[in-house]
């Protein structure tokens with residue numbers, strides 16, 4: 393817990409906001425409130441991409457350094473969730489990571505049930521539904537009023553459940569779930585827990601050891617300050633050697649550079665989930681983006697985002713906007729959603745007035761990040777209220 397002096401006042405976070413803002417060129421022309429979709433570019437993420445391009449240009453090829461960069465990116469991701477680099481695998485998307493996890497599960501026997509929440513990003517539901525051809529039976533945890541009741545897992549998770557698939561944060565309105573509680577229920581029934589933490593990592597503290605998740609995946613383009621084309625998967629160390637993903641490739645071997653075409657051995661680390669040549673330039677950018685988050689500290693970021701989140705909830709209410717989901721900031725990601733008539737039209741109109749929100753289905757999401765100010769939040773709310781009122 394922060395001491396009284398470390399606690400952010402309603403006006404400023406504990407870190408140097410102005411210094412970080414100076415590193416994001418976009419802030420001179422727009423107010424990005426779309427971090428639930430895509431974080432803005434920073435000086436260091438741009439420089440990281442250029443480092444790869446320079447290396448390619450100057451050396452022609454430097455696979456040792458490029459593969460090392462992927463390893464360093466795994467380490468940076470591991471720091472965010474209190475894991476070790478050897479518990480991390482790399483993919484190009486969360487969909488791929490989820491499919492790889494699903495492929496390790498044998499659905500032929502009695503334990504063939506997959507428990508999935510209705511709050512998952514659609515791709516997660518699709519991956520599990522695709523397993524029905526392999527014998528899986530998908531059961532859903534319902535969303536009611538934009539939230540999931542914590543005890544709804546009790547009736548559904550049982551001794552036939554192979555895996556529970558739960559998002560940490562709901563992409564639509566930012567509602568967050570208590571992962572430790574879900575893990576406890578899953579493990580009591582002998583099931584595994586897979587977590588999609590794409591909407592929380594970088595803005596909500598996650599400690600995989602404390603939560604007890606067996607798998608946790610996230611991509612990089614939201615609160616981790618990165619780009620599309622790369623995602624990471626944590627696999628709990630004690631499980632690694634029992635798992636044999638059906639999606640595999642040479643980077644999943646104990647020594648990828650041994651080139652034994654007839655020998656399918658498995659890396660002793662989570663690298664056994666790696667497949668082919670990794671997304672190298674994406675790893676450069678991803679590491680740089682995650683390094684900013686680790687440098688500031690997710691705890692300090694979260695404290696500031698709770699101040700901004702409360703401002704969004706209160707300010708939305710004062711302006712007559714309709715909140716989607718919970719008004720409890722302690723159970724929300726950094727994203728606050730308001731119900732609107734035509735979200736894509738609203739997004740377009742807001743962009744014209746200098747705000748970048750994120751439209752999704754029935755809502756407009758306002759998702760600040762560590763660099764956002766109270767003035768940003770107030771301006772975004774004013775513009776949203778005026779656009780909605782004018783329509």
Ligand SMILES: Cc1ncc(COP(=O)(O)O)c(C=O)c1O
Pocket residue numbers: 484485486487488513515559561563588589590591611623
């Ligand atoms: C919670 C969540 N999971 C998954 C995804 C998408 O995953 P990917 O496109 O990397 O498969 C998104 C959004 O892009 C998301 O918000």
